[in-house]
Amino acid sequence: MKKFIEGSYAVAEAVKLCRPGVVSAYPITPQTHIVEGLAQFVADGELKAEFVNVESEHSAASAVLGAVATGVRAFTSSSSQGLLLMTEVIFNIAGMRLPLVLACANRAVSAPINIWNDQQDVMTIRDSGWILLFAENIQEVIDLHIQAYRISEDHSIMLPVMVNLDGYILTHGLEVADMPSQEQVDKFLPPYKPLYKLDTSDPMTLGCLAMPEHYMEARVAIQKTQEAALDFIPKVAGEFKKVFGRESGGLVEAYKIEDAKQVIVAMGSIVGTIKETVDELRAQGKKVGVLKLITYRPFPKQAILNALKNVPEIAVVDKSISLGSNSPLYTDLTSAFIGQDKVSKISGFVLGLGGRDITKDSIKQVFDKLSGKQVDCEFIDVKKELLEEEYAGN
Amino acid sequence: MPETKILYNPGHTACGGCGQAIAARLVIEAAGENTIIVNNTGCLEVFTTKYPESAWGVPFIHSLFENAGAVASGVESALKFLGKKEGTNVIAQAGDGGTADIGLQALSGMWERGHDILSVCYDNEAYMNTGIQRSGLTPFDSNTTTSPTGKESFGNPKMKKPVPEIARAHGIPYVATASVAFVRDLQNKVKKAISIKGPKYIQIHVPCPLGWRHEGAQTVTVARAAIETGLYPIFEYVNGELAGVQKIKPKPVEEYLKLQGRFKHLLKAPEQIKKIQEIADNNIKKYGLKLEA
Numbered sequence: 001m002k003k004f005i006e007g008s009y010a011v012a013e014a015v016k017l018c019r020p021g022v023v024s025a026y027p028i029t030p031q032t033h034i035v036e037g038l039a040q041f042v043a044d045g046e047l048k049a050e051f052v053n054v055e056s057e058h059s060a061a062s063a064v065l066g067a068v069a070t071g072v073r074a075f076t077s078s079s080s081q082g083l084l085l086m087t088e089v090i091f092n093i094a095g096m097r098l099p100l101v102l103a104c105a106n107r108a109v110s111a112p113i114n115i116w117n118d119q120q121d122v123m124t125i126r127d128s129g130w131i132l133l134f135a136e137n138i139q140e141v142i143d144l145h146i147q148a149y150r151i152s153e154d155h156s157i158m159l160p161v162m163v164n165l166d167g168y169i170l171t172h173g174l175e176v177a178d179m180p181s182q183e184q185v186d187k188f189l190p191p192y193k194p195l196y197k198l199d200t201s202d203p204m205t206l207g208c209l210a211m212p213e214h215y216m217e218a219r220v221a222i223q224k225t226q227e228a229a230l231d232f233i234p235k236v237a238g239e240f241k242k243v244f245g246r247e248s249g250g251l252v253e254a255y256k257i258e259d260a261k262q263v264i265v266a267m268g269s270i271v272g273t274i275k276e277t278v279d280e281l282r283a284q285g286k287k288v289g290v291l292k293l294i295t296y297r298p299f300p301k302q303a304i305l306n307a308l309k310n311v312p313e314i315a316v317v318d319k320s321i322s323l324g325s326n327s328p329l330y331t332d333l334t335s336a337f338i339g340q341d342k343v344s345k346i347s348g349f350v351l352g353l354g355g356r357d358i359t360k361d362s363i364k365q366v367f368d369k370l371s372g373k374q375v376d377c378e379f380i381d382v383k384k385e386l387l388e389e390e391y392a393g394n
Numbered sequence: 395m396p397e398t399k400i401l402y403n404p405g406h407t408a409c410g411g412c413g414q415a416i417a418a419r420l421v422i423e424a425a426g427e428n429t430i431i432v433n434n435t436g437c438l439e440v441f442t443t444k445y446p447e448s449a450w451g452v453p454f455i456h457s458l459f460e461n462a463g464a465v466a467s468g469v470e471s472a473l474k475f476l477g478k479k480e481g482t483n484v485i486a487q488a489g490d491g492g493t494a495d496i497g498l499q500a501l502s503g504m505w506e507r508g509h510d511i512l513s514v515c516y517d518n519e520a521y522m523n524t525g526i527q528r529s530g531l532t533p534f535d536s537n538t539t540t541s542p543t544g545k546e547s548f549g550n551p552k553m554k555k556p557v558p559e560i561a562r563a564h565g566i567p568y569v570a571t572a573s574v575a576f577v578r579d580l581q582n583k584v585k586k587a588i589s590i591k592g593p594k595y596i597q598i599h600v601p602c603p604l605g606w607r608h609e610g611a612q613t614v615t616v617a618r619a620a621i622e623t624g625l626y627p628i629f630e631y632v633n634g635e636l637a638g639v640q641k642i643k644p645k646p647v648e649e650y651l652k653l654q655g656r657f658k659h660l661l662k663a664p665e666q667i668k669k670i671q672e673i674a675d676n677n678i679k680k681y682g683l684k685l686e687a
Contacts, residue, residue, distance in 0.1 A: 024468065050475050052468065056503075058461060059467070063468035064468055066432065066466060066469040067475075068472075070473060072475050074472075088458055089461065199453055203451055203452050205453075207457055208444065209444045209445060214446070
């Protein structure tokens with residue numbers, strides 16, 4: 001059913017339709033509406049679940065870990081410092097091969113403290129073994145959560161999935177989106193069938209100590225599963241289309257890149273802004289396009305190479321930075337081209353940190369600069385005068 | 395003899411005379427097979443779950459050092475959702491560091507929320523798994539690797555953190571201390587605790603021959619001396635009220651201290667012994683431990 005809905009409540013409704021048995025979270029802006037929505041569903045009896053109000057994000061992640069280990073579908077949500085506090089548990093959940101869905105309302109990290117959007121938070125856990133999905137708009141927010149459970153709980157995967165949605169832009173923005181029916185979701189997403197669980201009728205030990213003769217294989221197994229997920233994620237998107245009637249999910253989405261001379265690669269809500277800019281520039285006769293990454297982990301190297309093989313100039317725009325190096329997405333993308341016969345010119349740009357506005361003009365600057373000298377890490381819309389004033393002499 | 399399931403198998407890799415290894419077995423055998431164990435990182439998890447083996451005959455999960463309280467909360471919530479909580483015990487267990495220090499926040503949350511979980515602290519009074527570093531439950535003047543004795547130090551300068559009092563302040567229905575030296579009392583307390591709905595806390599004194607520096611065969615002797623001197627009071631609070639203590643004919647604290655290398659430096663320091671005797675005397679007074687003839 002089409003409805004005009006805020007992104008956070010869209011997450012809450014989509015998750016409710018997935019019928020989790022345990023929900024646990026700790027408040028952090030701009031994630032709070034998500035769990036407030038779920039708490040209300042539980043309070044109203046619309047969602048039969050245990051809602052656990054914990055004392056920190058570390059405990060929120062730990063509580064849902066315990067719930068999934070006991071064989072019950074669970075959900076948590078966080079952002080920024082909350083995700084950083086969870087980090088230890090985030091790695092643990094993936095290592096224990098427990099399926100879980102977490103919504104991350106992407107936000108800047110301290111210091112300085114800043115509650116506005118960028119994607120530096122999720123980049124801190126990109127190596128954790130989680131499958132990382134990024135939503136462009138509220139429809140995708142809904143669809144990716146439903147697909148996330150399907151991917152995570154499949155016995156060939158058994159890895160947690162994080163659905164990333166840009167803080168404020170998507171969490172507090174309102175859009176018209178189609179909220180599926182319970183029947184549709186039930187048809188697409190069967191009840192969780194644990195592969196292993198804590199059960200007194202069949203006791204097993206979870207979370208063993210692995211010595212050097214066993215540890216490495218456990219990590220390699222996750223890497224192999226991540227590779228397998230590159231095939232499985234599009235398959236789930238295909239099944240989703242059959243039930244819900246729309247294309248959503250998968251690895252990448254190409255927008256006007258067939259004949260493009262310049263393509264921007266990006267993730268999240270910024271892609272909407274880029275698409276509009278592409279339309280404007282195309283109206284002026286410029287051959288530009290955008291490649292959206294929906295799936296960031298596993299990194300869809302082959303899908304990207306296939307999409308970009310004939311594009312001479314590629315810009316990576318990222319709302320995060322690996323300080324002292326380049327943006328994570330830029331590093332990933334350039335490494336994908338290693339060993340290819342034809343390597344395009346690839347430049348890296350960082351923008352929108354801590355909620356700095358990203359306008360169509362910002363995107364036009366990227367296309368302009370892309371024609372110039374190749375750059376690894378150029379910041380867009382930085383106030384030079386502020387840098388000089390504030391950091392003079394440093 | 396009736397056939398019983400083995401809930402805690404031999405063959406684990408604990409040191410000889412490990413008080414925690416004995417107590418952990420007593421706890422799970424008292425709790426029975428319908429129990430799920432959530433274990434913080436520490437000696438117990440390490441010596442019982444080295445892949446591909448496990449000593450546990452009950453469902454067991456280890457996640458991290460500090461989160462047993464929160465993981466157990468999730469386990470219990472999931473059991474409730476499944477309608478399986480009735481008849482299933484959940485035990486969250488940890489060492490003293492995992493309880494009094496790094497794991498206290500998660501335990502506090504678990505107690506405050508009122509989950510039907512028994513938390514057990516195996517108190518061997520230091521971080522033994524990492525090599526005998528001081529914890530919040532290390533006793534006064536104990537020589538550990540991070541509270542070493544020296545020209546200007548008699549060892550750990552702080553008193554034991556009053557974790558049972560902290561637990562009690564949460565308003566939970568059952569708080570007790572126990573000792574590996576008194577098996578029946580320990581097992582009765584576990585059985586009593588799991589019969590009560592809500593959060594429960596039992597802190598068990600478990601000597602560590604390696605860290606305390608005594609012979610493995612002396613574990614029970616040392617544990618008993620801790621009680622008999624008044625340095626480890628054994629008590630039980632039900633619904634916030636003191637419901638019972640183990641009465642003693644108090645012995646001087648030297649009788650306990652002299653058994654262990656970690657206190658060896660005190661035997662030539664009478665003023666320190668005096669301070670420790672005061673700790674024991676305070677316990678005896680506070681909990682009414684003295685057996686009146």
